[in-house]
Amino acid sequence: MSDTQTDQVLKIAVIPGDGTGPEVTDEAMKVLRAVAELEGITYETELLDWGGERYLRTGEIIPEGGLDHLRSFDAIFLGAVGHPDVPPGVLEKGLLLEIRFQLDQYINLRPVKLYPGVETPLKDKGPEDIDFVVVRENTEDLYCGTGGFLKKGTPDEVAVQTALFTRKGCERCIRWAFEYTRRRNNPKGKRLTLVAKTNVLTYGHDLWWRTFQEVAREYPDVEADYNHVDACCMWMVKNPEYYDVIVTTNMFGDIITDLGAILQGGMGVAAGGNINPDPGGTSMFEPMGGSAPKYTGQGVINPIAAIGAMAMLLEHSGYPKAAQRVMNAIQYVTGNKMKSQAAGRMGYSTSQVGDLVVEAL
Ligand code: IPM
Ligand code: MN
Secondary structure (H helix, E strand, O other): OOOOOOOOEEEEEEEEEOOOHHHHHHHHHHHHHHHHHHHOOEEEEEEOOOOHHHHHHHOOOOOOOHHHHHHOOOEEEEEEOOOOOOOOOHHHHHHHHHHHHHOOOOEEEEEEEOOOOOOOOOOOOOOOOOEEEEEEEOOOEEEEEEEEEEOOOOOOOEEEEEEEOOHHHHHHHHHHHHHHHHHHOOOOOOEEEEEEOOOOOOOHHHHHHHHHHHHHOOOOOOEEEEEEHHHHHHHHHHOHHHOOEEEEOHHHHHHHHHHHHHHOOOOOOOEEEEEOOOOOOOEEEEEOOOOOHHHOOOOOOOOHHHHHHHHHHHHHOOOHHHHHHHHHHHHHHHHHOOOOOOOOOOOOOHHHHHHHHHHHO
16 A cells, blocks of 8 residues: 555545544544645545434444444544543443444554653653554453343342453464564564463463464564563563564553553543454544543633544554654644643643644645
C-alpha cells in the first residue's frame, strides 16, 4: 500500500459516540479534511449516530444490519462510548467490544510515545526514553464474556469468569507483532517482549509462551524477550527506554496500556487502533480516553488523541505520508503551542487545538 492510491476513495464510517466524543471527532475530521487536500486523498465519510443517546431513545445499540454495513467501509473512526444514564458495560459490550469481535479486529495497537513538550510523570525521562508500542490481543481472554453465576444473590453465590485462549488467536497476534517489530526497525535494536504471567497462568499463558517461542524462530533478526506482567509495570516506570514492542494478552494489555497512556501524558494524548489485518478487513481507530461526561460541550477536552487516531487510520489505510504529516503537526503543536495536555489547561479550546494542527500541516 502506498500514497499512490489516489485514484481510490477512502471510505470512512464515523461514530462520534457519547459525551466529548463528538467534539474530538470534529477536530480529527477537520485535520483529515486539511491533510486530504494537501496530499490529494479522496475520501468519503458516513456519520453513524450509534451510542448512548440513540440507545436511550430507541433501545438499540447497533441497528439491524449495522455490522455488515460497517464491513463495507475501509476504516472506522470512533469518538467515545459511555453515557452516564446507561449502566456500565452495556455500551462497552454492545458497541465497542461487539465491533472488535464481530469485525475480528484481533490487534489492538497502542503506541506509547511521549511527544515533545508533553509532561510525563516520570522524573528525568523525555521523548527519547518513552517511545514503544503495545500490541494487545483484542478478541480473546477474559473479554470473551464466558462465565456465569450460581446461587446468585445468596450468601453461597459463586461467580465464574473464564479466560479463553486459542492457538489460532495467540499465534496470529504474535506473528503480527513480530512483523510489526521488524517493520518498525528500531535503530536501537529490534526487540519484541512477550508480557504475560506464565508462573501462575500455567495453561493459557503456557500456550502463549510456547507459541511465542515457535514463531520467534522465524524472526532471528528480532530479539524475543519475556517479562511477567507485574515486573513489566515496574520496568515501564523505571526504564521505559528498555521497550521497543510489547505483545500481550487482552486483559493485561488493557491494564498496561493505561499505564502507558499516563507515561505519555494522559488520555488526552493516547490513541489506539483495533486492527483486522486480513485482506478486506475493516479496522477501527479511537482516542483512548472515554466520553468524559463532565467536560461535555465545554470545548475544553484535548483533541490530540483523536487527531493521533486519525493519523493511525491514515497510516493503516495506505496513506503513510499523510499520517506522518499529521504526526509531525501534532508534535509541532505539543512542542511549541500547548501549555498542558489536561482538559481545560491546554491554553486553547478544543477547536483551537484542531486549528493549530491544521496550520502546522
Ligand atoms: C479500552 C477500554 C475498553 C477495554 C472498555 C471501554 C471496554 O478500556 O479500550 O482499553 O477494556 O478494552
Ligand atoms: Mn482500557
